[in-house]
Amino acid sequence: MNTAGLERARELLSAYGASRGRWPESERGLHDLLSQSPEGRAWLAEAAVLDLELDAFLPRPADPLRPARILKAARAEAGRRRMVRWISLAYAASMVLGLSLGYGLSMEPGTDENHGGFLIGTTVIEEFL
Numbered sequence: 001m002n003t004a005g006l007e008r009a010r011e012l013l014s015a016y017g018a019s020r021g022r023w024p025e026s027e028r029g030l031h032d033l034l035s036q037s038p039e040g041r042a043w044l045a046e047a048a049v050l051d052l053e054l055d056a057f058l059p060r061p062a063d064p065l066r067p068a069r070i071l072k073a074a075r076a077e078a079g080r081r082r083m084v085r086w087i088s089l090a091y092a093a094s095m096v097l098g099l100s101l102g103y104g105l106s107m108e109p110g111t112d113e114n115h116g117g118f119l120i121g122t123t124v125i126e127e128f129l
Contacts, residue, residue, distance in 0.1 A: 009034050010043065017054075018047035 009030045016022040020031045034040030
């Protein structure tokens with residue numbers, strides 16, 4: 001068997017396993033060639049062990065409520081994100097309102113005197129003046 005045939009046989013072996021009946025009918029001649037060489041028989045033996053393990057695997061039965069649980073979780077996540085968005089917006093609005101009111105109240109009407117130090121605090125330099 002040439003190198004291209006061996007590579008193709010390895011591909012089929014990893015795709016369909018060691019059982020000749022699982023291979024496509026057009027490719028079963030390669031399976032026969034594999035079973036005639038010692039290296040091919042070793043490959044078939046390895047694939048047979050994997051086939052036994054895979055055939056012994058029993059998947060869980062389908063859960064009819066799973067799609068509903070997924071949708072419920074997705075809706076809950078969307079609601080949580082919406083709530084976080086509104087809380088963040090309210091926090092930002094309260095900050096803007098507080099800063100604008102605080103700055104606006106620091107100016108005495110009719111004068112240019114700034115009482116911002118009362119709201120914000122005095123600096124160290126102003127304490128020594």
